[in-house]
Amino acid sequence: MLSLKPVIANKDVTLHILKRFGIRMSKKLGQNFLVDPSVVAGIVKAAGIQEQDVVLEIGPGIGTLTQGLAETGAKVVAVELDRHLLDVLAHTLEGYENVRIVHGDILKIDILQEVGCGPFKVVANLPYYITTPIIMELLEARLPIDYMVTMVQKEVAERMAAEPGSKAYGALSVAVQYYTKPHVLMIVPPRSFIPAPAVDSAVICCERREKPAVEVEDEALFFRVVKAAFGQRRKTLANALKAGGFPQEQLQLVLAKAGIDAMRRGETLSLDEFAAIANGLFAQKRTEEKL
Numbered sequence: 001m002l003s004l005k006p007v008i009a010n011k012d013v014t015l016h017i018l019k020r021f022g023i024r025m026s027k028k029l030g031q032n033f034l035v036d037p038s039v040v041a042g043i044v045k046a047a048g049i050q051e052q053d054v055v056l057e058i059g060p061g062i063g064t065l066t067q068g069l070a071e072t073g074a075k076v077v078a079v080e081l082d083r084h085l086l087d088v089l090a091h092t093l094e095g096y097e098n099v100r101i102v103h104g105d106i107l108k109i110d111i112l113q114e115v116g117c118g119p120f121k122v123v124a125n126l127p128y129y130i131t132t133p134i135i136m137e138l139l140e141a142r143l144p145i146d147y148m149v150t151m152v153q154k155e156v157a158e159r160m161a162a163e164p165g166s167k168a169y170g171a172l173s174v175a176v177q178y179y180t181k182p183h184v185l186m187i188v189p190p191r192s193f194i195p196a197p198a199v200d201s202a203v204i205c206c207e208r209r210e211k212p213a214v215e216v217e218d219e220a221l222f223f224r225v226v227k228a229a230f231g232q233r234r235k236t237l238a239n240a241l242k243a244g245g246f247p248q249e250q251l252q253l254v255l256a257k258a259g260i261d262a263m264r265r266g267e268t269l270s271l272d273e274f275a276a277i278a279n280g281l282f283a284q285k286r287t288e289e290k291l
């Protein structure tokens with residue numbers, strides 16, 4: 001007998017599932033479920049998933065994207081915070097032996113314990129209320145993530161991929177570009193979700209760099225400089241860094257040595273220039289320690 005797999009990425013199927021399980025979608029948990037099969041297919045294709053891959057999905061919801069991922073044959077670990085969705089997922093993903101649902105908060109669980117120690121991919125339609133903390137956590141934890149394909153608000157995707165000097169360029173752009181090569185794959189309109197969010201979304205692919213984009217002596221110091229430079233966007237670089245706790249005399253020397261005008265604004269600096277400042281400050285600290 002021909003067996004037909006129901007495709008969850010469909011408005012009627014999604015509404016039916018929500019009704020059958022009496023699910024009231026939670027705005028607080030960022031629940032906007034995908035109902036556009038072409039978007040699901042686009043995300044799965046962009047992630048280039050092979051059968052031998054391990055994929056971490058964040059927030060499977062009712063299993064829409066999970067089903068697309070499961071169909072590739074890869075091992076899928078999907079972490080969902082909302083316990084009300086666990087029964088739904090057990091039903092919608094029944095028969096997919098390659099899928100494991102983990103009940104938990106992606107910001108709190110031990111990811112490596114769930115996915116194993118080898119390289120893995122991250123694929124997710126992220127809950128928008130914690131997009132930035134999730135992305136920062138995944139990047140900073142230095143997990144062996146080869147590739148990350150995520151749906152985020154369009155404005156966040158623009159910030160992640162922004163060039164120096166643009167309005168969208170900020171600390172998130174520097175962090176994402178320091179660890180990965182990002183590119184926006186597609187813009188997704190509100191009608192592709194239930195309920196429709198108020199803004200456009202975008203799918204962004206981030207390919208992990210073999211080594212960070214710039215060489216820095218002290219990563220924590222580098223990110224402190226970046227944070228301070230963007231902390232006071234209206235101030236000049238020198239004043240913003242001073243307000244961030246870096247002593248002025250040191251700064252003047254470091255900026256002069258790096259050939260960076262202290263009157264520039266933080267948002268005009270490239271990753272190389274941020275690295276030059278951080279490495280200059282690091283060298284000074286070393287010299288002072290030796291004296």
Ligand code: SAM
Nearest residue numbers: 029032033034059060061081082105106125127
């Ligand atoms: N993947 C589904 C889809 O594309 O239709 C649902 C995506 S929905 C935008 C985000 C999902 O993340 C929701 O199911 C929500 O319950 C879940 N979620 C919210 N916060 C979470 C957290 N801290 N950890 C894990 N999942 C979370």
